[in-house]
Amino acid sequence: MAFEPVARTSQLKVGECRIVEMGSHGGPTAPRRIALYRLADGFYATQNECVHRGGELGDGIVSGGSHVVCPLHQWRFDIRTGACEVAPGTCIRTYPVKIEADVIMIDLDGGTPAVLALPPDQDD
Numbered sequence: 061m062a063f064e065p066v067a068r069t070s071q072l073k074v075g076e077c078r079i080v081e082m083g084s085h086g087g088p089t090a091p092r093r094i095a096l097y098r099l100a101d102g103f104y105a106t107q108n109e110c111v112h113r114g115g116e117l118g119d120g121i122v123s124g125g126s127h128v129v130c131p132l133h134q135w136r137f138d139i140r141t142g143a144c145e146v147a148p149g150t151c152i153r154t155y156p157v158k159i160e161a162d163v164i165m166i167d168l169d170g171g172t173p174a175v176l177a178l179p180p181d182q183d184d
Contacts, residue, residue, distance in 0.1 A: 063158055063165035066105075070162065072098035077128060079108055079118030083168055093118070094155065094166060097139050099126055104139045105155040105166045111144070111176045117152070142172055149177030 066080040076098055081091035093108040095118035108118050115132030123129050127136045135146045142151035155171040157164060
């Protein structure tokens with residue numbers, strides 16, 4: 061696993077989320093935007109793009125203590141598991157997070173993959 065530092069623990073309060081960029085290391089590859097969250101029980105990371113219409117989840121709202129609401133169409137995802145409440149079977153990618161001293165670190169190679177499972181007639 062290749063954990064990379066993304067922020068300090070003091071930079072997020074409980075119930076907050078933000079977008080962090082990681083993965084480029086100054087090379088030719090564009091950095092990836094990841095949504096980072098602080099919940100009451102710790103820090104979590106997911107893909108930043110909503111699987112529905114590409115809204116930035118890091119700009120969303122943390123709701124109910126463990127869900128993020130997409131700012132575009134209000135799709136709700138469980139931050140811990142990636143599961144979508146609106147479209148069962150759909151989920152966003154989650155990434156492993158660890159804390160070393162006061163530094164939040166994310167592993168882009170680990171976690172669960174994203175899945176989009178919409179019925180053929182559902183587009184919103």
